[in-house]
Amino acid sequence: MPPPVGTPERPLRVAIVGAGPSGFYTAAALLAAAGLEVSIDLFDRLPAPHGLVRYGVAPDHPKIKAVSRVFEKLALDPRLRFLGNVEVGRDLRHGDLRRHYDQVVYAVGGQSDRQLGVPGEDLPGSYSSTEFVAWYSSHPDFIDLEPSLDCAEAAVVGIGNVAMDVARILARDPDELAATDIADVALDALRGSRIRDVHVLARRGAVQAKCSPPELKELGEMAGVDVVVDPAELEIDEASAAELAEDRQAQKNLEILRAFADRGRTGRPRRIHLRFLVSPVEIVERDGRVGALRIERNRLEPTDGGAARAVGTGEFETLPVGMVVRAVGYRSLPLPDLPFDDRKCIIPNNRNRILDPQTGRPQPGEYVVGWVKRGPTGLIGSNKPDGVETAAAMLEDLPSLVPASDENAAPAALDRLLAGRGVRVVTFADWQRLDRLEAERGRPQGRPRVKLCRIAEMLAALEDVDRDVEAFARAEVTVEDPDDP
Numbered sequence: 001m002p003p004p005v006g007t008p009e010r011p012l013r014v015a016i017v018g019a020g021p022s023g024f025y026t027a028a029a030l031l032a033a034a035g036l037e038v039s040i041d042l043f044d045r046l047p048a049p050h051g052l053v054r055y056g057v058a059p060d061h062p063k064i065k066a067v068s069r070v071f072e073k074l075a076l077d078p079r080l081r082f083l084g085n086v087e088v089g090r091d092l093r094h095g096d097l098r099r100h101y102d103q104v105v106y107a108v109g110g111q112s113d114r115q116l117g118v119p120g121e122d123l124p125g126s127y128s129s130t131e132f133v134a135w136y137s138s139h140p141d142f143i144d145l146e147p148s149l150d151c152a153e154a155a156v157v158g159i160g161n162v163a164m165d166v167a168r169i170l171a172r173d174p175d176e177l178a179a180t181d182i183a184d185v186a187l188d189a190l191r192g193s194r195i196r197d198v199h200v201l202a203r204r205g206a207v208q209a210k211c212s213p214p215e216l217k218e219l220g221e222m223a224g225v226d227v228v229v230d231p232a233e234l235e236i237d238e239a240s241a242a243e244l245a246e247d248r249q250a251q252k253n254l255e256i257l258r259a260f261a262d263r264g265r266t267g268r269p270r271r272i273h274l275r276f277l278v279s280p281v282e283i284v285e286r287d288g289r290v291g292a293l294r295i296e297r298n299r300l301e302p303t304d305g306g307a308a309r310a311v312g313t314g315e316f317e318t319l320p321v322g323m324v325v326r327a328v329g330y331r332s333l334p335l336p337d338l339p340f341d342d343r344k345c346i347i348p349n350n351r352n353r354i355l356d357p358q359t360g361r362p363q364p365g366e367y368v369v370g371w372v373k374r375g376p377t378g379l380i381g382s383n384k385p386d387g388v389e390t391a392a393a394m395l396e397d398l399p400s401l402v403p404a405s406d407e408n409a410a411p412a413a414l415d416r417l418l419a420g421r422g423v424r425v426v427t428f429a430d431w432q433r434l435d436r437l438e439a440e441r442g443r444p445q446g447r448p449r450v451k452l453c454r455i456a457e458m459l460a461a462l463e464d465v466d467r468d469v470e471a472f473a474r475a476e477v478t479v480e481d482p483d484d485p
């Protein structure tokens, strides 16, 4: 009789795909499960772990990034291996994971963005927040974006927290950003930026604004920036008044917005204009790139579901912007050989289990967590209960588990597979070396770190360190002992 899975003789082998918050929190919940022997491989397509904590959270919010320390501590657990620079879908396929693991969790987040669906959206000078945020955060896929900031006015479409981040980065004095871990290319570009007016556009009213009050308030606390709000756009219709009465966040936001409107312009050199009840209808081309943004005024209409809907009034306005950032939501992308819900842009699932679209039944041993499970909403902390929930479903399914063969489940078998495919796996020890190197690069400039921006640069840095370590080891062996005759 083979030993049961989940015991010291045969630990439960789990693959978690994606080392962002949801992947880490799921790992934490599994590692904490009483009486379970588990061996987890946590994959990421990038050499660096932490997902959007590293590549999304704004550089001027360093305290929020401190959550990485929780993940770092977790990664020291010998039952967890980090395998960075391994992309599922490219280096490993769905079938490989099924063969080598008893259970697989997909925690791949949202890698793309939602479209506005207006003409001109693809013009040079029009960017998604996914691209723009990843650019200033040194994401290897977007570091060469080179957004042109050679215009006096820019628009940010959307009024969620990501829109707040983008507006802040565009309007903030670059000298303040110089103390952060923002990408050097972004810092240089922002130093040369001509942007003085940033228009943040909300489709619905102030009551429906999705941003959280501290993020909204922070706009008004930036040196050299006026926040401009037209009091007429804060007027509340009957349906919104009812919504407002029930919603503490909306009440706080409205209070902050009214204070901005009261303060008005104070002659500061840069301005953020918060606009409500307007929708972009066309990004207008000029000389082959964004030359202006046509917007339409909206009014709110109640819906059967209760949420107010924006409806165009036929009144238009043109903003003379040279750049547009669309911050209307992230979106997950399909993975090869896995089902995907094109409408909701998530992996279809029921109670954390991936559903086979043909049968509508769970695909045994396959789970989801985080943004790819529930869509791109929620804070870092929201992924903690989400990870606990997914881990609970995995544990609940253990009695009916169809395990991988003992031979394939051995970690060495997976290592051999990756080595045979020529994949340079970045281990947690490798990442710790990169982490130290980035911190060292930042120290002389008083910055928390200067990030390595390209995968090749990260791998080359690891080779350099390997060479130094080898040379040091050789020198130690050959050093002559002066007391030895």
Ligand SMILES: Cc1cc2nc3c(=O)[nH]c(=O)nc-3n(C[C@H](O)[C@H](O)[C@H](O)COP(=O)(O)OP(=O)(O)OC[C@H]3O[C@@H](n4cnc5c(N)ncnc54)[C@H](O)[C@@H]3O)c2cc1C
Residues within 6 Å of the ligand: 017, 018, 019, 020, 021, 022, 023, 043, 044, 045, 046, 049, 050, 051, 052, 053, 056, 057, 058, 061, 064, 086, 087, 088, 089, 107, 108, 109, 110, 111, 133, 162, 165, 330, 335, 369, 370, 371, 372, 377, 378, 379, 380, 381, 382, 383
């Ligand atoms: C711009 C922005 C700013 C934010 N700021 C804050 C904030 O200030 N405070 C806060 O609490 N929350 C913030 N959030 C929300 C928070 O970042 C998310 O809730 C959280 O990161 C979602 O976690 P996740 O694990 O689902 O996805 P992610 O963090 O996106 O992690 C997914 C991981 O999967 C990896 N991956 C993807 N595809 C593959 C593949 N094929 N193979 C292997 N690996 C793969 C990715 O490289 C990534 O590391 C912000 C979000 C954004 C977009």
